[in-house]
Amino acid sequence: MSEFDNASNHFIQWLKANDATISDSLAIKDYRSEKAGRGVVAIKDIKKDELLFSIPRKVLLSEETSQLATKPGMKDILNSQQGWAPLILCLMYELKSENSFWKPYLDILPNIFDTPMFWEEKDIDELAGTGVPDKIGRDDAENLFKSTIQPIIKSHPDVFDENVHNLNLFHICGSLIMAYSFHDELTPKPSSKGDEEEEDDEEEEEGIIAMVPMADMLNHRTGFNNARLFHEPEALQMRAIKDIQVSEQIYNTYGDLCNADLLRKYGFVDEPNDFDIVEISGDLVCDVSCPADVTDEEKDAKVTFLLEEDVLDDYFVIEKNGDIPPELIACVQVFMMSSQEFSIALEKRKVPKPKLTPSVMDKVKLILSKRLEQYKTTLEDDERMLSNADDLSTKKYSSILVRAGEKRILQQTLNEADGPKRKKQRK
Numbered sequence: 001m002s003e004f005d006n007a008s009n010h011f012i013q014w015l016k017a018n019d020a021t022i023s024d025s026l027a028i029k030d031y032r033s034e035k036a037g038r039g040v041v042a043i044k045d046i047k048k049d050e051l052l053f054s055i056p057r058k059v060l061l062s063e064e065t066s067q068l069a070t071k072p073g074m075k076d077i078l079n080s081q082q083g084w085a086p087l088i089l090c091l092m093y094e095l096k097s098e099n100s101f102w103k104p105y106l107d108i109l110p111n112i113f114d115t116p117m118f119w120e121e122k123d124i125d126e127l128a129g130t131g132v133p134d135k136i137g138r139d140d141a142e143n144l145f146k147s148t149i150q151p152i153i154k155s156h157p158d159v160f161d162e163n164v165h166n167l168n169l170f171h172i173c174g175s176l177i178m179a180y181s182f183h184d185e186l187t188p189k190p191s192s193k194g195d196e197e198e199e200d201d202e203e204e205e206e207g208i209i210a211m212v213p214m215a216d217m218l219n220h221r222t223g224f225n226n227a228r229l230f231h232e233p234e235a236l237q238m239r240a241i242k243d244i245q246v247s248e249q250i251y252n253t254y255g256d257l258c259n260a261d262l263l264r265k266y267g268f269v270d271e272p273n274d275f276d277i278v279e280i281s282g283d284l285v286c287d288v289s290c291p292a293d294v295t296d297e298e299k300d301a302k303v304t305f306l307l308e309e310d311v312l313d314d315y316f317v318i319e320k321n322g323d324i325p326p327e328l329i330a331c332v333q334v335f336m337m338s339s340q341e342f343s344i345a346l347e348k349r350k351v352p353k354p355k356l357t358p359s360v361m362d363k364v365k366l367i368l369s370k371r372l373e374q375y376k377t378t379l380e381d382d383e384r385m386l387s388n389a390d391d392l393s394t395k396k397y398s399s400i401l402v403r404a405g406e407k408r409i410l411q412q413t414l415n416e417a418d419g420p421k422r423k424k425q426r427k
């Protein structure tokens with residue numbers, strides 16, 4: 001048996017020895033040939049609602065269960081930290097602890113990732129224009145390490161070794177939490193933490209953030225979700241949500257994610273992906289829509305007004321259906337206003353009803369065209385490269401799929417805008 005399969009078996013035995021139940025209708029499978037690591041496969045037909053496995057909470061790795069919390073002073077430190085910081089500290093500690101309770105689990109987790117966080121500049125450059133580069137957050141992560149994690153590590157040499165518990169390990173743990181963790185809805189966050197100052201939208205979910213061995217062995221494939229994790233009082237239970245045939249892969253869902261987010265968080269993309277979107281920055285909408293002679297003062301006043309009225313955003317999202325968000329239309333209308341019209345709107349504090357008049361439509365089309373110009377290649381270039389996908393590296397292939405997906409939405413929206421019967425906008 002290969003070392004890879006040995007580690008998987010050891011992990012399953014460890015789970016069972018710690019009161020997890022695992023159906024004999026499934027097995028961990030090596031999907032490395034599909035660049036998907038381990039996954040879970042049905043080895044017998046499975047019926048909808050069937051229990052696939054049940055993981056007792058003592059097996060979850062979190063700030064509630066990690067041995068780190070039992071070290072002098074550590075519980076208070078963990079309780080005082082927000083967001084991912086407590087779990088990052090626990091994971092850093094457990095990963096480097098030879099006698100960790102979770103060793104059979106930690107042994108099967110990766111320490112190399114395909115996410116753009118670890119890409120070289122030249123590879124990230126392939127994503128220019130897409131929603132990915134601005135959200136990689138390498139600097140934010142390193143600031144968290146320097147400002148919060150490293151001081152705790154340095155001031156506790158009895159527990160941590162700053163040469164071992166270093167930035168590299170921090171990045172590994174951050175990536176694991178990004179791609180593997182769950183929110184355990186029924187275990188509340190420790191009480192000393194407010195909900196304020198959360199770092200990321202991931203943290204808005206209820207409950208404590210935890211690593212859930214086995215639940216995180218399921219891969220994701222857009223449109224193929226056939227299992228779901230249920231948070232029961234006694235355990236976390238993965239159940240089939242559809243009939244699953246023998247030899248089919250069992251897929252959890254990581255959410256309704258566009259390819260940009262799948263790549264950024266998980267390092268892979270799906271084709272086709274019905275959840276693809278394209279983002280248009282509020283800045284672009286403002287720059288294109290304001291009259292050429294507008295003063296900076298008036299532009300700022302319009303921006304402030306639209307922000308206060310909750311209409312302007314950092315980004316507007318166009319989904320695959322090509323609907324132009326009504327908020328974007330309203331912003332265009334306000335930016336296009338003359339000084340006099342804007343004074344009246346400001347006085348009445350009234351944002352106009354979104355209406356795609358021909359002049360507004362012209363601006364929207366210009367916004368879409370300018371947005372397309374933000375990419376370094378055309379959609380035709382991308383389609384040509386995708387037709388010779390065998391010649392492409394995985395990074396390049398994923399990047400082209402992300403940018404082509406966005407451009408297709410832009411192009412289709414533009415085509416529809418030019419068409420004789422534009423769909424009625426949703427209100």
Ligand SMILES: C[S@@+](CC[C@H](N)C(=O)[O-])C[C@H]1O[C@@H](n2cnc3c(N)ncnc32)[C@H](O)[C@@H]1O
Nearest residue numbers: 035036037038179180216217218219220266268
């Ligand atoms: C929650 S883990 C799933 C288990 C993982 N395959 C493993 O071997 O540890 C999430 C990671 O699995 C991989 N993955 C999941 N679904 C995938 C897919 N459809 N294609 C490629 N990789 C996938 C990605 O590396 C992702 O970051």
